[in-house]
Amino acid sequence: MSPIVSFRDVHKSFGAVPVLKGLSFEIEKGQVVALIGRSGSGKSTALRCVDRLEKVDSGEIIVCGHRVSDPKIELRKLRQDVGIVFQSYNLFPHLTVEQNITLAPRWVKKANRTSARELAKEVLAQVGLSEKIDAYPEQLSGGQQQRVAIARSLAMRPQVMLFDEVTSALDPQLTEEVLRVIEQLAKQGMTMLLVTHEMAFAARVADRVIFMHEGLIHETGSRDILRNPATAELKSFVGVGL
Amino acid sequence: MIASLLGISPAHWAALLAGLKWTIFLSVVGFLAGGLVGFIVALSRISDSVVVRAVAVTYVNLIQGTPLLVLMFVLYFGLPVFGLEMPPLAAACIAMTMFSAAYLGEIWRGCLQSVPRTQWEAADCLALARWERMLLVILPQALRIAVPPTVGFMVQIVKNTSVASVIGMAEMTYIGKLINNATFQPFRTYLIIAGLYFLLCYPLSWLSRRLERKLNVAHR
Amino acid sequence: MDYSFDFSFLRDYWPMLAEGLWLTVQLALMATVAGFLLGTLCAVASTSGSRILRAIVGLYVEIIRNTPLLVQLFVVYFGLASLGLKFSATTSAVIGLTINIGAYSSEIIRAGIESIHKGQIEAGDCLALSRWQVLATIVLPTAVEKVYPALASQYVLLMLGTSIASQISAEEMTAAASRIQSDTFRPFEVFLVIAALYLLLSFAMRGLFWALGQFAFARRRKLGTTL
Numbered sequence: 001m002s003p004i005v006s007f008r009d010v011h012k013s014f015g016a017v018p019v020l021k022g023l024s025f026e027i028e029k030g031q032v033v034a035l036i037g038r039s040g041s042g043k044s045t046a047l048r049c050v051d052r053l054e055k056v057d058s059g060e061i062i063v064c065g066h067r068v069s070d071p072k073i074e075l076r077k078l079r080q081d082v083g084i085v086f087q088s089y090n091l092f093p094h095l096t097v098e099q100n101i102t103l104a105p106r107w108v109k110k111a112n113r114t115s116a117r118e119l120a121k122e123v124l125a126q127v128g129l130s131e132k133i134d135a136y137p138e139q140l141s142g143g144q145q146q147r148v149a150i151a152r153s154l155a156m157r158p159q160v161m162l163f164d165e166v167t168s169a170l171d172p173q174l175t176e177e178v179l180r181v182i183e184q185l186a187k188q189g190m191t192m193l194l195v196t197h198e199m200a201f202a203a204r205v206a207d208r209v210i211f212m213h214e215g216l217i218h219e220t221g222s223r224d225i226l227r228n229p230a231t232a233e234l235k236s237f238v239g240v241g242l
Numbered sequence: 243m244i245a246s247l248l249g250i251s252p253a254h255w256a257a258l259l260a261g262l263k264w265t266i267f268l269s270v271v272g273f274l275a276g277g278l279v280g281f282i283v284a285l286s287r288i289s290d291s292v293v294v295r296a297v298a299v300t301y302v303n304l305i306q307g308t309p310l311l312v313l314m315f316v317l318y319f320g321l322p323v324f325g326l327e328m329p330p331l332a333a334a335c336i337a338m339t340m341f342s343a344a345y346l347g348e349i350w351r352g353c354l355q356s357v358p359r360t361q362w363e364a365a366d367c368l369a370l371a372r373w374e375r376m377l378l379v380i381l382p383q384a385l386r387i388a389v390p391p392t393v394g395f396m397v398q399i400v401k402n403t404s405v406a407s408v409i410g411m412a413e414m415t416y417i418g419k420l421i422n423n424a425t426f427q428p429f430r431t432y433l434i435i436a437g438l439y440f441l442l443c444y445p446l447s448w449l450s451r452r453l454e455r456k457l458n459v460a461h462r
Numbered sequence: 463m464d465y466s467f468d469f470s471f472l473r474d475y476w477p478m479l480a481e482g483l484w485l486t487v488q489l490a491l492m493a494t495v496a497g498f499l500l501g502t503l504c505a506v507a508s509t510s511g512s513r514i515l516r517a518i519v520g521l522y523v524e525i526i527r528n529t530p531l532l533v534q535l536f537v538v539y540f541g542l543a544s545l546g547l548k549f550s551a552t553t554s555a556v557i558g559l560t561i562n563i564g565a566y567s568s569e570i571i572r573a574g575i576e577s578i579h580k581g582q583i584e585a586g587d588c589l590a591l592s593r594w595q596v597l598a599t600i601v602l603p604t605a606v607e608k609v610y611p612a613l614a615s616q617y618v619l620l621m622l623g624t625s626i627a628s629q630i631s632a633e634e635m636t637a638a639a640s641r642i643q644s645d646t647f648r649p650f651e652v653f654l655v656i657a658a659l660y661l662l663l664s665f666a667m668r669g670l671f672w673a674l675g676q677f678a679f680a681r682r683r684k685l686g687t688t689l
Binding site: 303304306307308309311312313315316319320321323324397401402404405407408415418419422426427428429432433435436439440443444447 | 524525527528529530531532533534536537540541542543544545622623625626628629636639640643648649650653654656657660661664665
Binding site: 051053075076077079080082083084086088090091092093094095096103104107108136138139149152153156 | 579581582584585586587588589590591592595599600603604607679681684685687689
């Protein structure tokens with residue numbers, strides 16, 4: 001079975017600073033992969049490359065059959081298959097929760113008003129926020145906003161979900177509600193790539209862990225490598241993380 | 243015979259330059275006299291006396307709610323019925339002063355009020371008298387904030403002097419109309435007039451933007 | 463002072479005043495709508511990333527902002543006519559006022575667009591919305607709501623600026639007043655009356671914009687907060 005996400009020898013620099021130095025890995029359908037590493041290791045950049053938020057200098061990226069590394073790629077098709085959730089939620093402040101969720105289905109997939117509202121109710125139930133359907137983002141807590149952001153991405157029925165440090169901006173007590181939603185999604189078989197600092201969560205939920213260091217994969221394996229790191233670098237990182 | 247420049251004869255250029263001098267004169271009067279009255283307006287707007295504040299607010303709203311042209315008409319056509327001599331120059335100068343005072347007053351009030359509350363309180367705690375507080379603590383800080391928008395408003399003053407042409411003031415726009423009546427070349431004539439205003443105003447606009455950037459950098 | 467105020471001219475001349483007032487309102491509204499559309503177009507062009515578009519809009523804005531409205535109207539009414547493009551006084555006024563307010567609107571809306579968090583646009587892009595859809599559903603509604611008070615102020619100033627159109631023979635309120643005062647020899651009363659009318663129009667316009675804002679910006683109406 002061909003992998004949903006595949007990186008092959010990907011290089012990327014920001015100006016003169018190389019950030020990805022020949023990154024290669026694959027994610028199979030249904031896998032939950034945690035991408036961990038220090039700041040500057042390239043993990044967020046790698047994630048953003050998946051959805052073409054950053055362009056690669058060389059190498060090949062294939063996501064859901066789309067050649068992401070190809071400059072002429074049809075971005076709209078790619079982005080219907082890939083969902084991404086950001087650290088700062090990025091909800092649209094002038095729209096209600098429902099409108100945030102139904103905006104893309106209505107404009108991109110031409111869904112009508114009724115079916116879009118049904119869709120919104122469905123994904124909101126998935127993240128446990130059905131009662132907030134008519135609220136505005138500013139009336140919600142950080143954790144609630146992040147869950148709405150997840151619902152918004154889910155509404156487009158993506159094949160793979162990307163999470164870019166989605167709990168880093170949240171207070172500790174709000175982090176748990178978001179992690180629970182992500183865990184639910186994992187159980188339902190969603191293919192996921194998470195960039196995260198939450199080691200305990202990664203240990204709980206990830207099928208695979210990729211530890212990045214200086215633009216390359218330094219160590220990878222199942223979630224066990226977090227408890228029993230093999231390399232010195234991961235040992236010192238995990239010692240700090242926990 | 244000296245050749246004409248841009249299709250305007252030397253005689254007409256001489257007239258234009260005379261008009262330019264009046265444009266500058268009106269602008270300077272508007273800025274200086276308007277600035278003086280405007281300063282009083284600004285202080286009045288933040289005065290402790292309800293009456294003083296009310297008068298200032300009424301003045302500002304009245305001026306900001308009527309066109310400058312109508313103000314000039316009231317002065318030029320209206321006041322003489324009371325027996326007052328009102329040549330175009332006088333009417334134009336008074337109108338420009340009243341107009342600038344209202345807008346500059348508002349700009350400066352905003353600048354005074356944007357000096358942090360803590361500065362006012364600190365000055366009070368140092369047992370400074372009201373006028374000492376204003377002169378030594380508040381004004382110097384408000385001044386810095388006020389420079390970019392004030393320079394920006396100077397552009398408005400220069401442009402608005404063109405309205406004085408309607409009541410017969412021989413500034414640039416008026417001369418332009420005269421030249422047009424002589425040459426019947428309105429497109430060329432008025433483009434050149436516009437060009438002259440641009441040469442006056444653009445440096446001020448540029449300066450205002452530059453000062454604004456420097457101020458923002460300094461604030462950070 | 464041996465002058466007696468006499469406002470009796472109102473009895474005979476109020477139809478003329480009313481017509482002038484009506485044209486003032488029409489000029490203001492038409493130029494406001496057209497100027498807003500033009501300004502939005504220019505603001506989008508100047509934030510599109512194209513250097514050429516940004517330069518063209520920049521040139522347009524600088525020329526308009528550094529030249530008087532009166533001269534601009536002269537160029538449109540007298541200048542274009544000499545080149546063969548003859549417009550009526552009213553049409554010239556609308557064209558000139560639109561071009562004028564379009565430049566100011568463009569700057570204001572551009573500032574609104576540039577103040578939008580890049581993350582919003584990224585989120586929209588990643589939901590598979592096209593550039594135009596992101597612009598229409600996310601960027602412009604937020605930008606316009608943010609700068610709405612500044613825009614409203616400019617449009618009230620525009621309404622006051624319609625008085626300048628009297629100088630290109632548009633029969634708006636100031637022109638009507640000039641004719642009435644030369645008929646009745648009551649310049650002080652006449653101009654005082656239209657000054658009051660302009661004041662009332664200013665208030666009316668501000669009220670209209672407030673109501674429009676409440677209608678258009680549902681979030682602000684329901685929550686009472688600003689973006």
